[in-house]
Amino acid sequence: xxxxxxxxxxxxxxxRPGTHDDVQVCLVHRPRYxxxxxxxxxxxxGEHPLTxxxxxxxxxxxxxxxxxxxxxxxxxxxxxRLKEVDYWSMRAVGAGGFQPNTEVDAVRWLDVDDAVALVxxxxxxxxxxxxxxxxxxxxxxxxxxxxxxxKRLTWSGPDTARPLDARGWSQARALAPLIALTRPSRLxxxxxxxxxxxxxxAAATLDLPIEISGDLDEPFAGQQPDERxxxxxxxxxxxxxxxxxxxxxxxxxxxxxxxxxxxxxxGDYHTDKGAGWLLAFTGDRLxxxxxx
Numbered sequence: 001x002x003x004x005x006x007x008x009x010x011x012x013x014x015x016r017p018g019t020h021d022d023v024q025v026c027l028v029h030r031p032r033y034x035x036x037x038x039x040x041x042x043x044x045x046g047e048h049p050l051t052x053x054x055x056x057x058x059x060x061x062x063x064x065x066x067x068x069x070x071x072x073x074x075x076x077x078x079x080x081r082l083k084e085v086d087y088w089s090m091r092a093v094g095a096g097g098f099q100p101n102t103e104v105d106a107v108r109w110l111d112v113d114d115a116v117a118l119v120x121x122x123x124x125x126x127x128x129x130x131x132x133x134x135x136x137x138x139x140x141x142x143x144x145x146x147x148x149x150x151k152r153l154t155w156s157g158p159d160t161a162r163p164l165d166a167r168g169w170s171q172a173r174a175l176a177p178l179i180a181l182t183r184p185s186r187l188x189x190x191x192x193x194x195x196x197x198x199x200x201x202a203a204a205t206l207d208l209p210i211e212i213s214g215d216l217d218e219p220f221a222g223q224q225p226d227e228r229x230x231x232x233x234x235x236x237x238x239x240x241x242x243x244x245x246x247x248x249x250x251x252x253x254x255x256x257x258x259x260x261x262x263x264x265x266x267g268d269y270h271t272d273k274g275a276g277w278l279l280a281f282t283g284d285r286l287x288x289x290x291x292x
Contacts, residue, residue: 007083010053011040012090013131014065018111025115025128026061026092029106035120036108038127039063040085049086050278050292054181057090061107062098065090066183066245068137069280070290071130074123087127089134093183135287137280139240142179142247142292144276145255147171149194164197171274176201178292182278184208184247188239190216195249198274202247218251229257236262240281262286 014026027036041056043049050067057065071087098107110118112132116125147168155162164172179202187203188211189195199210215235219228232254239246250258256269259277263269263286271277280288 007078007081008043008049009040009083009085010043010049010056010087011038011085012053012057012065012067012088013038013071013127014057014061014063014090014092015131016092016109022111024109025112025131026057026063027108027110027115027118028060028104029108030103031105032103033120036118037120038087038124039104040087048178048292050088050178050181053086053088054090060104062096063092064094065092066140067181067278068140069134069288070278071127074127076121076123089131089137091137135282137287138283139243139281140182140245141236141240141279141281142182142184142276143236143255143259143271143279144175144179144198144247144249144292145252145271145273146190146192146194146198146249147175147274149273160192162192162194164194168194168198168274172198173201175274175276175292176205178276179247180205182245182247184245186211186239186244186246187248188213188216188235188246189249190214190218190251190254192217192251195251198249199247216248216250216254218253225253225257228254229261232258233261236279237281237284240279240286241284259286259289263289 015023018024028039029036039057039060043052067088067090069089073086075084116128147164149162149168150165187199187208189199191212203210215231219225255271259269276292278290
């Protein structure tokens with residue numbers, strides 16, 4: 001019996017504005033297979049799927065793109081092995097001069113209906129249908145919880161001054177390239193030192209300042225938790241309404257409630273330290289929240 005190994009891959013439905021109110025999406029032609037498909041490719045060892053998706057779109061379609069919403073994942077057999085491909089919708093923000101090569105010899109930008117008709121595989125059509133069902137995204141936000149900062153009981157100073165520990169700094173460095181994929185124009189942090197430090201590597205990568213916002217802080221002694229949740233949700237909604245791409249670092253007692261408020265429904269929004277979300281908005285309305 002032949003062993004079956006799973007292949008992990010990632011790609012994107014890359015879109016750009018069309019001639020009217022419609023959008024165009026990108027397909028690539030692969031001469032080896034003689035097919036039209038969505039740009040995608042295998043993950044490199046240890047690579048995050050979102051990083052791979054953006055990289056493969058750049059390599060295959062010569063499109064620089066920012067991820068917006070996680071779409072459906074597809075699974076199928078490729079040369080006898082089970083393959084899983086994760087997809088994100090992505091907005092094209094730039095392109096170079098495409099040059100045909102042995103992997104991709106043509107790129108086409110098409111209306112969604114025309115792309116569905118052209119793709120060679122039913123699973124690509126399903127991914128395009130999931131994309132077509134999305135509302136138009138006007139802003140994205142990466143929301144992260146600060147990295148590990150030791151234990152509160154072992155810290156003798158003010159809790160707001162508690163710094164990241166070695167594990168927390170490792171988490172912050174791992175978050176930086178994921179944050180950079182979304183090309184934020186602003187970085188905002190709760191006032192706690194560990195929150196600011198969690199964004200430090202991203203700030204260095206992007207050459208952006210970190211803005212401090214008390215609206216993102218946890219409740220202080222005697223304050224009602226709902227007050228902080230409402231303040232954080234309102235701050236995030238205002239950022240989204242501005243249309244800017246942002247990255248925000250908050251705290252564990254605020255993030256779940258703020259996301260519930262923004263989503264307008266209950267859900268599992270618990271966020272581990274050093275973890276986060278890719279949020280997509282239409283105006284100030286949250287339309288997608290995907291764990292990083």
